[in-house]
Structure formats: structure tokens, C-alpha cells
Amino acid sequence: MQIIRNDKIKESVYIETLDNGMKIIVIPKPNTNKKYIIWGTKFGSIDNHFIEPKTGKEIKVPDGVAHYLEHKMFEQENGVDSLYKLMSLGLDANAYTTNDHTAYLFGGTNNFYEGLDELMDYVQHPYFTDQNVEKERGIIGQEIGRYDDEPSWKLYINLMDCLYKNNPVKLDIAGTVESISHITKETLYDCYNTFYHPSNMIMCISGNFEPEKIVEEVKKRLLPKEKIGKIERIYPEKEYTINKKKNEQNMEVNIPIFMIGYRDILENEDNVKKQIAIEIILNSLIGKSSKLYQNLYNEGLIMAPFDFYDEFSNEYSHVVIGGQSENPEKINEKIVKTLETESVSNEDFERNKKALYGEYVSEYDDVETIGRIFLQDSIKGINSLDYINAFSKITLDYVNKIQKELFKEEMSALSIIRK
Amino acid sequence: MQITKLQSNKFKTNLCALFITVPLTKENCTKNALITSVLRRGTKKLKTQEEIAKKLEELYGAGFNCGVDKLGDYHVLKFYIETLENTYTLNNENLLQEGINLLLDIVFNPLIEENAFNKSYVEQEKLNLKKLIESRKDNKALYAKERCLENMFVGESYGLYKYGTVEDLAKIDEKNLYEYYKELIKNCKIDLYITGNNIDNVKVPDISSKELPKIESHHIAPTKPNKINEVQDVTQGKLIIGLDVENSQKAAVSMYNTILGGGANSKLFQNVREKASLAYSAGSTYIRRKNAILIQTGIEIENYDKTLEIIEKQLEDMKNGNISDEEFNSAKELIVSSIELIEESKEDMVTFYFDQNLFEENLSVTEYKEMIKKVTKEDVIEVAKKVKEDTIYFLTNDNVKK
Incomplete structure (x- = not known):
């Protein structure tokens, strides 16, 4: 077992890769009573075209299948729904699907091992029938309807449509009512057998655990599986431009909401360092303490700080800046201009580096955040502790370089929702 | 202060x-x-x-x-x-x-x-x-x-x-x-x-604070529930029902609320979402300091009558003592574990103790947990018998119906 100790935050991380290829990450938190486990597979909404490792058969699946599969995993052959079983143990259980992974999780103070039995049982025992797959269609249809009504979701999807022409990141994670109508139990089994193999999965556990012991408990509950080769995923060709500059949709929102996006096509950067640089740039130039933010606030053009973050995998990478304003076009113009013409001062750099460091450390406050972050990072091949260590390596020169290469007007787009 | x-x-x-x-x-x-x-x-x-x-x-x-x-x-x-x-x-x-x-x-x-x-x-x-x-x-x-x-x-x-x-x-x-x-x-x-962790040595100036007047407000539920429709451009309707639970024993009401609509084993989630596939979300919240419970669902507009009927059936069932051991026990587990989680979150800890202090109950997390553990099915049925539908609110896109 690999042990990584970090003295700055006084935490240790234990990483074990099993013979079947599954990775287990344990972050012990001896003083907490809450325990948290999250088990993820590298299968998300963008993985809709792949080659089945066993047969070599090329498979194309309808949009929304990863999410549909997530819904159906809970149903067991004996009629028991595992979500309810976990909840009746007093555990807070859930599952979610993103662009690049699906995860099953629970947390709580008591009954952890009973919960572990159930989690590892249901994730390893798919039970799909024509009837139960059919029944789910109504529920997921409702969920899609709920998202269709959600202005902030539409705003995001419309921005992705600006930033990408063919990349599946622009699709609704749940698919559409039309696309899910083509999902059958065979589709679900094809995807399950490919992507739910241990070699494609990562488990993160945090709480008052002895790492060796909990890894043994997990191993005991794993079913033997035949080795499979590497899963080959097929994606559209990489794009190096944006699709369009602007999307606008009318929905019932009182004040227009907007998202500005930047396509990031820098391919040879260390993702951890780049992400920190992006945060420093945005905090310094458009964050709460920036001149731009204060001016826009005093002019009454915005009433709350911008939300910003970057998202990336091997297939996509972009920066998103969101907010609410009566005049999104003007905000867009100002932000794009600021990011292209102004640069981060040394004072801003030092102060925001410190602030960011504080934010990263405080993520280790809670077992749930820890588990989630370690899973999401490791899906992308990142060890979360690298963020804490990277601070000493970031220089203002590096930050300036990233700003110049990334925040270009021609790589930006604007999505607006207004009445 | x-x-x-x-x-x-x-x-x-x-x-x-x-x-x-x-x-x-x-x-x-x-x-x-x-x-x-x-x-x-x-x-x-x-x-x-x-x-x-x-x-x-x-x-x-x-x-x-x-x-x-x-x-x-x-x-x-x-x-x-x-x-x-x-x-x-x-x-x-x-x-x-x-x-x-x-x-x-x-x-x-x-x-x-x-x-x-x-x-x-x-x-x-x-x-x-x-x-x-x-x-x-x-x-x-x-x-x-x-x-x-x-x-x-x-x-x-x-x-x-x-x-x-x-x-x-x-x-x-x-x-x-x-x-x-x-x-x-x-x-x-x-x-x-x-x-x-190390909070003994903080210095805080002396700032004076006043005792608040005691507020006694009694809400009386109407004999027939008020029905309110509000029209907006929505594709999904929101059916919300306000229940009056009188000033019953709070631990028993907590149990009542959780059996009715707290989490995936609850009657609402099971019957409205799972069995009837009527809603993506269906649950209830207990507004402890106002002796009220809110039932919340998101539904297709045309399913209003059907959903209301199923919800009212659940309220009736609970009045008639139709609560299985499984429903009862899993609700208790859910509340107990949520209480145990209070001390795992700084914000929840502060919120809990402030609320206890403001309403002069001054229970510790452990005492509160013990009170929940003592609740019996009979206590819950007692609560159920006193529950009255107060307000039935529907956010809809349909001017004509209902």
C-alpha cells in the first residue's frame, strides 16, 4: 500500500491498487464519527461510443445511458431497492452521473459495514428486465422535464453548445425523452459489462478507519471477475476552435443570467498548476476584491460576485464565468477586455495564492468533501494532495503566461437566458 | 452578548x-x-x-x-x-x-x-x-x-x-x-x-444584549383546507400542502413527518414517486417552530387530482395506524443518524444550539436523540389524528382547471 503523508495539512492518504485493477484510496479521519464512501466508474455521459474489450465489437449507445444505468442499479432481483435499504440503515445514500464518471455513495455514523455489504452487493449485481427498464422511463422523463425548466442548467448547456461543435460534453447528461426511448436492457448490460469492471473503478473512503483493515473488508466483498483489456472509447475529433460566439434563450427569469466560457486548448500543461493559475487570475482580475467587480457593483450592473470554475478531462477543457445582470453583453465585454489587457499584480498574486491555499486546506474539514474530491480528481488521474504541494511551485510569470495563452477573445463565448 | x-x-x-x-x-x-x-x-x-x-x-x-x-x-x-x-x-x-x-x-x-x-x-x-x-x-x-x-x-x-x-x-x-x-x-x-479546537483564548468585548419578549401565537387551521392556484410559465407543476400539526410533542411529530415524507422509505416517496411514477420529487419538511409540515411534490400539471388523492390517502392511512414496523424503524434510524451528524458539522452545531437556546428548550444533542428513541408508534398515531390539511397550493401553468 502506498502512503502519502502531507505535513502541511497533517493528513495521510493510503492508496492500494488491487490485482483486478481497482484502486482504493483511504483518507483516515480519526476524530470524526461520520464515515463516507464513494465508488466511481469512469463512465459518464460523454462515453457513448466504444469498443467492447471482450468481443472487439464497436458499440454506439443512445445519449443518457450512463445516467439511466445509474438509476437502474439500485433495483435488486429480490425486489429490494438498495437505496431504501441503505436509508433504512440510517445512511444517507445517493448516486450521480457527470460528464466523465458515475458514482455511488453513502455516509453516516452507524451501520457502516451493513451499508458496505449493500453497496458492494448492488453495484456488483445488475438486474435489468424489460419491465423494470420500461418503468424507469417515466421517472427519468420527469427528471429531464425538471432540468428543462431549470434556467441555470439550460444556460450551461447552451454555453457548451457555443464552445463545442461535436463534443458530447454539450449533451444533456440525462439525455432527451427521445434518446432514452431507445434504451433497452441489452444497452444497459453492454455498458455495465464494459464500464463496471473493477479495472475501470475507483473507491474512496474517509472516516475513522484503519487503512489496512478497511481495504481487507472491501476485498472480501469483491466478486472475482475475468480480466478485460483496455476499454477503447471513441470520441469525435478534437476541436481547436469554438462553435459559435453566442446563444440566447428566453425563459422566465426576472434578471437575465449569463455564462461566459473560454475554450482551453493548452495541451501540454500540468493540470494542477494550470488550475491554480486560472483561479489566481480570475480571483485577482474579476474576483470580489478586484477593481472590475467593485466598479460593476457600484454601477448596479451586478449584485453578487461572479461564479467561476474550470472543467476538464482528456476530451474537453474550458473555463466558465457566471452571473446575473440586466446587461450581460456589457459585462461580457468588460470581462473579456479585462482578461485580455490587464495583468495580475504581485500583491494580488501573493494575497490570492494565500486565500486559495486556505480554501484547499479547508476542504479537508469534512469526510464527504474529502471522498468526493479524491474521487473526482483521481478519475482524471490527479492525486488531490498535489494541489496543496503545487503552491510552492507557482510563480507570477507562470500565471501571466497562462493568462496570455488562455483568455483570448476569439476563444470566448456567451450564453444568456432572459425573459 | x-x-x-x-x-x-x-x-x-x-x-x-x-x-x-x-x-x-x-x-x-x-x-x-x-x-x-x-x-x-x-x-x-x-x-x-x-x-x-x-x-x-x-x-x-x-x-x-x-x-x-x-x-x-x-x-x-x-x-x-x-x-x-x-x-x-x-x-x-x-x-x-x-x-x-x-x-x-x-x-x-x-x-x-x-x-x-x-x-x-x-x-x-x-x-x-x-x-x-x-x-x-x-x-x-x-x-x-x-x-x-x-x-x-x-x-x-x-x-x-x-x-x-x-x-x-x-x-x-x-x-x-x-x-x-x-x-x-x-x-x-x-x-x-x-x-x-483551540478557542479558550479569544478576546471578546462586552456588548449588552436584551431578553426578548415571549411570543405566543396560535395558528388555527381552517375547517376546510384553503385551495390556492398560482399561474406561471412552468412545465412542471409544484403541489405543496401545508399541514397543521397543533402543538403536539415535537419528537413524535418529527417521527410522523419522517414516516410521511422524509427520505426514500417514506410513504410519499414510495407511493407518489415509486409506485405511481407521478413525481420526480415527493417529500415533506417539519417546520418545528410553527407546528407545521409542508408536503412538496413536483408533478405533471394534469396529474394534480391523482397526486392529491394519493397524498390524502397517506394522511388517512397514518391516522388509521397503518404504519409498518419497517417504516417506523427506518424513520427512527434516519432521524437518529441525522442527529448524530449535527456534531459533524460546525454550522449544524451552531444552528442546533442557537435554536435550543432561543426557544428555551436547552436540550443537548444526546438528550434530543434520547427523546426520539422513546417515541412509540402510538405517539405517532396520536399526532396523525390531530393533523389537519390547512393549505393546498398549486403552482401551475393552467388558468382554467381547478
Whole structure:
């Protein structure tokens, strides 16, 4: 077992890769009573075209299948729904699907091992029938309807449509009512057998655990599986431009909401360092303490700080800046201009580096955040502790370089929702 | 000022919370909401929010937050600051003390010019609050829930919107708001909560706080439930039902609420979502300090009658004692474990102890858990028999029907 100790935050991380290829990450938190486990597979909404490792058969699946599969995993052959079983143990259980992974999780103070039995049982025992797959269609249809009504979701999807022409990141994670109508139990089994193999999965556990012991408990509950080769995923060709500059949709929102996006096509950067640089740039130039933010606030053009973050995998990478304003076009113009013409001062750099460091450390406050972050990072091949260590390596020169290469007007787009 | 220290070695950050509590009234509601936003704009020392933001960044990105909330018939102005524990700083800074100083400065040493708040700050925040009030319809689920409560408690203080009204806002200026602020600080209850590991050595000045008047309000449910439809451009309808649970034993009502609509094993989730596939969401919330339960569902517009019928059947079933051991036990597990989680979150800890103190129950987390454990099925059935449907609210796109 690999042990990584970090003295700055006084935490240790234990990483074990099993013979079947599954990775287990344990972050012990001896003083907490809450325990948290999250088990993820590298299968998300963008993985809709792949080659089945066993047969070599090329498979194309309808949009929304990863999410549909997530819904159906809970149903067991004996009629028991595992979500309810976990909840009746007093555990807070859930599952979610993103662009690049699906995860099953629970947390709580008591009954952890009973919960572990159930989690590892249901994730390893798919039970799909024509009837139960059919029944789910109504529920997921409702969920899609709920998202269709959600202005902030539409705003995001419309921005992705600006930033990408063919990349599946622009699709609704749940698919559409039309696309899910083509999902059958065979589709679900094809995807399950490919992507739910241990070699494609990562488990993160945090709480008052002895790492060796909990890894043994997990191993005991794993079913033997035949080795499979590497899963080959097929994606559209990489794009190096944006699709369009602007999307606008009318929905019932009182004040227009907007998202500005930047396509990031820098391919040879260390993702951890780049992400920190992006945060420093945005905090310094458009964050709460920036001149731009204060001016826009005093002019009454915005009433709350911008939300910003970057998202990336091997297939996509972009920066998103969101907010609410009566005049999104003007905000867009100002932000794009600021990011292209102004640069981060040394004072801003030092102060925001410190602030960011504080934010990263405080993520280790809670077992749930820890588990989630370690899973999401490791899906992308990142060890979360690298963020804490990277601070000493970031220089203002590096930050300036990233700003110049990334925040270009021609790589930006604007999505607006207004009445 | 009452200072409560909640010691815990579970976290890497300290949370400090300052609460200003007054009776909730129509007259002062809007002013309270506006004051929190004006205060965070500047202090005597840090005159602009830019300076405050820079200060927070220097404190390793300390988080500052403020807002107002309704708690029973009280209005609470809340101010929070979260700082990294001193031991994780790079140069051994005393972030806890600096954080508390900043929090107190924001609340008690605001920027004052010529015996008034800064005029442009007040004007700006008035505009922002106006927009906030006007855009509440954007979050449909929350809006429907709040509208149901406002209808249920119409004419009573709990029926007020926590941010007040646009009409009242128009009457406020930097002078009368400052006058009100001085009165407020003199006549409110002030509580400071400090959580974290090494919290013994903080220095806090003496600030006087008042006892609040006891508020006894009795809501009486109508003999026939009020039906309210509100029309908006939505594709999914929100059916919200307000239940009156009288002043029953709170632990038993908690159990009743959880069996009815708390989590995936509840009657609502099982029967409305799972068996009938009528909704994506279906559940209920207990508003403890108002003896009310809210049932919340998101449904297709045309399924209104069917959904209402199924919900009412669940209420009937519970009255008739139709509660399985499994439903009962799993609800108990769910509540017990949620209580055990209180001490795993700084914010929940503060919220729990503040609520206990304000309503003079003064239970510890353990005592509260024991009370839940003692609840029997008979207790729950007793509650069920007293439950009355008070308000049936529907957010719909259909003018014609119902």
C-alpha cells in the first residue's frame, strides 16, 4: 500500500491498487464519527461510443445511458431497492452521473459495514428486465422535464453548445425523452459489462478507519471477475476552435443570467498548476476584491460576485464565468477586455495564492468533501494532495503566461437566458 | 452578548456566528433585511467592500456570509466568518482572533457619515434587495414552498417574506435606517457562537444584549383546507400542502413527518414517486417552530387530482395506524443518524444550539436523540389524528382547471 503523508495539512492518504485493477484510496479521519464512501466508474455521459474489450465489437449507445444505468442499479432481483435499504440503515445514500464518471455513495455514523455489504452487493449485481427498464422511463422523463425548466442548467448547456461543435460534453447528461426511448436492457448490460469492471473503478473512503483493515473488508466483498483489456472509447475529433460566439434563450427569469466560457486548448500543461493559475487570475482580475467587480457593483450592473470554475478531462477543457445582470453583453465585454489587457499584480498574486491555499486546506474539514474530491480528481488521474504541494511551485510569470495563452477573445463565448 | 463556545477537534477551520434576534414584524422586516447588506459594505476601518474582501483574502481566504432568516416568530440577522485554524497557517497567524474582530467590526462599527449610513451604499443595497425580492420566482421549488407558507400564515408574522416588501423598501433612506439600526442594537438579543479546537483564548468585548419578549401565537387551521392556484410559465407543476400539526410533542411529530415524507422509505416517496411514477420529487419538511409540515411534490400539471388523492390517502392511512414496523424503524434510524451528524458539522452545531437556546428548550444533542428513541408508534398515531390539511397550493401553468 502506498502512503502519502502531507505535513502541511497533517493528513495521510493510503492508496492500494488491487490485482483486478481497482484502486482504493483511504483518507483516515480519526476524530470524526461520520464515515463516507464513494465508488466511481469512469463512465459518464460523454462515453457513448466504444469498443467492447471482450468481443472487439464497436458499440454506439443512445445519449443518457450512463445516467439511466445509474438509476437502474439500485433495483435488486429480490425486489429490494438498495437505496431504501441503505436509508433504512440510517445512511444517507445517493448516486450521480457527470460528464466523465458515475458514482455511488453513502455516509453516516452507524451501520457502516451493513451499508458496505449493500453497496458492494448492488453495484456488483445488475438486474435489468424489460419491465423494470420500461418503468424507469417515466421517472427519468420527469427528471429531464425538471432540468428543462431549470434556467441555470439550460444556460450551461447552451454555453457548451457555443464552445463545442461535436463534443458530447454539450449533451444533456440525462439525455432527451427521445434518446432514452431507445434504451433497452441489452444497452444497459453492454455498458455495465464494459464500464463496471473493477479495472475501470475507483473507491474512496474517509472516516475513522484503519487503512489496512478497511481495504481487507472491501476485498472480501469483491466478486472475482475475468480480466478485460483496455476499454477503447471513441470520441469525435478534437476541436481547436469554438462553435459559435453566442446563444440566447428566453425563459422566465426576472434578471437575465449569463455564462461566459473560454475554450482551453493548452495541451501540454500540468493540470494542477494550470488550475491554480486560472483561479489566481480570475480571483485577482474579476474576483470580489478586484477593481472590475467593485466598479460593476457600484454601477448596479451586478449584485453578487461572479461564479467561476474550470472543467476538464482528456476530451474537453474550458473555463466558465457566471452571473446575473440586466446587461450581460456589457459585462461580457468588460470581462473579456479585462482578461485580455490587464495583468495580475504581485500583491494580488501573493494575497490570492494565500486565500486559495486556505480554501484547499479547508476542504479537508469534512469526510464527504474529502471522498468526493479524491474521487473526482483521481478519475482524471490527479492525486488531490498535489494541489496543496503545487503552491510552492507557482510563480507570477507562470500565471501571466497562462493568462496570455488562455483568455483570448476569439476563444470566448456567451450564453444568456432572459425573459 | 451571550457567548457560546462549542469545542470540537473534528475540523480544520473555526466558525464564528453572530446572531441578532428580534420579533418578526411587518414594520421592521424589510429594514432588517436591508441592514445586513448595508453592514457588509464597509466599517470605520475598512470603508469599502473591496477593502473587506482584501482583508478576508489575507486571512487565508476566510469566508464571510450574512443574511436573514425566519425562526418561528423571530427574525434573525446572521453573520458568519470561517477561518483556518491557526495551526494550519504558514506563519503562525492568529486567524481566529482576527476573524472575530472583523466580524464584530462589521456588525458594531459600521461606516457612519454625518449620523447616517453611507448614502450610496444604502441606495445600492435597496436596489439589490428590490431585485432579490422581485426575482424570487426564479427558483420555482423554493418559491412554491414559501408561497404556500405565506398563504397558510397570512396575516400572521410568519406569513411575511423574510426579505420584506418593495413598498416598505421605498420608505427607507440612509438616515432612518441608521436610526433604526441604533434602536435595533439596543433592543435585540445578541449571541456569538465560536466553534473549533483551540478557542479558550479569544478576546471578546462586552456588548449588552436584551431578553426578548415571549411570543405566543396560535395558528388555527381552517375547517376546510384553503385551495390556492398560482399561474406561471412552468412545465412542471409544484403541489405543496401545508399541514397543521397543533402543538403536539415535537419528537413524535418529527417521527410522523419522517414516516410521511422524509427520505426514500417514506410513504410519499414510495407511493407518489415509486409506485405511481407521478413525481420526480415527493417529500415533506417539519417546520418545528410553527407546528407545521409542508408536503412538496413536483408533478405533471394534469396529474394534480391523482397526486392529491394519493397524498390524502397517506394522511388517512397514518391516522388509521397503518404504519409498518419497517417504516417506523427506518424513520427512527434516519432521524437518529441525522442527529448524530449535527456534531459533524460546525454550522449544524451552531444552528442546533442557537435554536435550543432561543426557544428555551436547552436540550443537548444526546438528550434530543434520547427523546426520539422513546417515541412509540402510538405517539405517532396520536399526532396523525390531530393533523389537519390547512393549505393546498398549486403552482401551475393552467388558468382554467381547478
